[in-house]
Structures are given as C-alpha cells and as structure tokens.
C-alpha cells in the first residue's frame with residue numbers, strides 16, 4: 001500500500017505574518033491580550049526552570065514552541081465552556097484570567113494552592129474564572145470525562161461545549177478510542193485538540209502511528225477531523241472557532257490536530273539533547289509561534305520592538321513576584337491530609353489524625369491540627 005501524503009495544515013497567516021482579508025474576530029486589545037498571554041507562558045517557563053534548577057520546586061513542564069496552540073484554542077472558547085487540559089496547556093488558563101500567582105501556589109504546593117499541595121506541580125485546577133478541570137497525569141484518562149461532561153450538557157440543554165486537549169502520545173491511549181467513539185455516537189458537543197508536538201517524551205511521532213495524520217483518525221469515529229498549523233495562532237483559533245460552532249449547533253464533535261514542535265525537554269527531568277535531532281529543532285526555530293504572531297501584529301500596526309520589551313518586563317515582574325510570594329506562603333496544614341474526602345470522617349481516620357497532631361505537637365509544632373476536628 002502506498003502511503004497517502006498528509007495534507008498541508010490549514011493556515012491563516014503566512015510565515016511572514018500576512019493574513020490577506022482574514023478577520024480574526026478579535027479586537028486590537030484582545031489581540032494584544034493574546035500576545036501578552038504568550039509572553040506570560042514564556043516567562044512562567046523561564047522562572048520555573050530557574051526555581052527547579054535551584055532546588056526550590058520539584059518539577060516543571062516547559063511549553064516553549066507550543067504556546068500558540070493553547071492560547072489560540074482558548075481564545076475561541078467562552079468562560080462558561082469546560083476545559084479538560086493536558087499538562088502543557090496552562091496558557092488556556094492564563095488567557096481566561098487565571099493569575100500567575102495562583103499557578104505558582106500550585107508549583108510550591110503551598111496552603112493557598114487550589115489542591116492544597118495534593119497534586120503534582122503543573123497539575124493545575126481552577127473553578128474560577130473558568131472551568132479548568134484538574135490536569136490528570138495518566139495520559140488520556142480525561143478524554144472520556146470530557147465526553148461525559150459534554151453529553152451531560154447536551155442532555156440538560158445547556159449551551160456549553162467541552163474542549164479536551166492531549167498530545168500525540170495521548171492518541172495511543174484507550175481513553176482516546178472510547179472518547180472519540182462515544183462522542184461520535186452521541187454527537188456530543190466536544191472538541192478534541194491533539195497537540196502534535198512531535199514527541200511523547202522521547203518517542204517520535206513516526207513511531208506513534210502509521211496513519212497519514214492524527215486528524216484522519218476522526219473519520220473512523222464519524223466525526224470531523226481538521227489538520228491545522230499549530231504555530232499559527234490565528235489558524236488554531238479559527239479551526240477551534242469552527243469546531244465550537246459545530247458543537248454548539250448540534251453538529252457534534254471535532255478532532256483538531258495542531259501540528260507544532262516541542263522546543264525544549266519533556267519536563268525538567270528530561271535531557272532532549274540525547275534524542276532530538278539538532279537539525280529538526282533548528283528547522284522549527286524559524287516557525288517560533290511568538291515571533292510569528294508578532295509579525296502578524298506588526299502587519300496590522302499593533303506591534304513594535306518597544307511593545308515586546310515593555311510587555312516582557314511587565315510579565316516577568318509579575319511572574320517573578322508571584323514566585324516570591326508563593327515561596328513565602330506557608331505549607332498546607334497537617335489537617336488537610338484528612339479533609340475534603342469524607343463528609344463524616346470515619347473513626348479510624350479520626351484516630352490517626354489525632355495521633356498525628358499529637359506527634360507533631362510533641363515534635364515542636366504547637367499549632368499542628370489546631371481546630372482540625374470536626375473537619
């Protein structure tokens with residue numbers, strides 16, 4: 001069988017930034033907000049790398065290279081929609097108004113963290129100002145959950161859609177198959193966003209699938225499939241906007257494959273130099289999504305070097321300040337080990353809790369467990 005060559009990804013702007021006749025559907029201040037969000041993701045990455053390398057946080061997941069996928073997709077959603085993100089998607093939360101400080105609380109797992117330190121770092125969850133469901137470590141498990149939520153919205157007649165984001169590696173999970181299958185059967189209002197960044201840790205995309213693309217897999221499930229240039233922010237926005245419109249109007253699910261490239265390690269625990277071909281990395285460098293969007297903004301007279309310098313300084317100060325504040329914020333109280341699971345704490349856990357508070361007090365923490373019971 002001769003392999004079919006994959007189609008060219010859908011684009012809106014040329015690499016030089018020209019978008020002849022395209023209406024982005026965003027006002028100038030919204031375009032600048034999207035740009036500022038890209039820069040904030042970059043600043044967050046940079047600060048987290050330093051925090052991790054200096055031993056102040058345990059772990060971080062860099063986004064360099066894929067920022068336009070998260071920000072472009074998020075810009076096509078309403079705050080009332082639900083996001084089931086992957087761990088490389090916090091640009092979506094930032095776009096919808098989550099502050100770097102709330103994210104830094106998670107990175108330090110402190111008492112102000114939404115998950116009170118119970119999650120891994122970079123595994124954010126937010127209920128305000130958007131529905132950003134807790135990032136799940138086991139790959140692909142959030143995809144059926146997104147379909148279930150979308151099905152519930154559909155049955156209740158609510159005008160909401162779910163966007164589930166995952167990587168190229170995520171397409172090999174059982175969750176991917178179940179989710180796309182039932183999304184097709186139910187015509188559920190869900191958008192699957194496959195962030196094809198070339199790698200699943202050190203496994204290249206070529207070893208992940210024999211299909212001509214990831215987008216083509218949609219056909220087998222009876223849903224729409226779209227291949228889009230992931231570094232062209234406005235193309236990702238447009239593809240997502242059309243998928244959202246389809247979902248809201250009863251047209252069912254879409255699988256979007258956003259083709260991009262991971263320009264750093266998988267995480268702070270990884271050394272990509274051991275397996276990423278230098279030439280491949282270099283070839284993608286000229287498609288840097290932030291520079292690409294800058295060229296578009298310059299073309300519509302919204303950008304110059306001065307704007308970049310001003311915004312970079314502004315977001316760096318905010319992220320840096322957030323890191324300092326989160327580091328100073330006290331750790332979660334001992335009682336949080338026992339809270340938020342049971343409405344009425346079982347007797348054996350109550351006993352264990354009491355013993356742990358007494359031990360902590362004996363070891364010199366007089367406040368341990370203060371006022372903990374009833375939780």
Ligand SMILES: Cc1ncc(C[n+]2csc(CCOP(=O)(O)OP(=O)(O)O)c2C)c(N)n1
Pocket residue numbers: 086088137138139166167168169170171195197199200201262266
């Ligand atoms: C079920 C499961 N298997 C394996 C892992 C280990 N693991 C963590 S990230 C990852 C790679 C995922 O790659 P991809 O979906 O392409 O996402 P990317 O990291 O490129 O954003 C793997 C295999 C896991 N977390 N869960």
Ligand SMILES: [Mg+2]
Pocket residue numbers: 167168169195196197198199200201
């Ligand atoms: Mg990947």
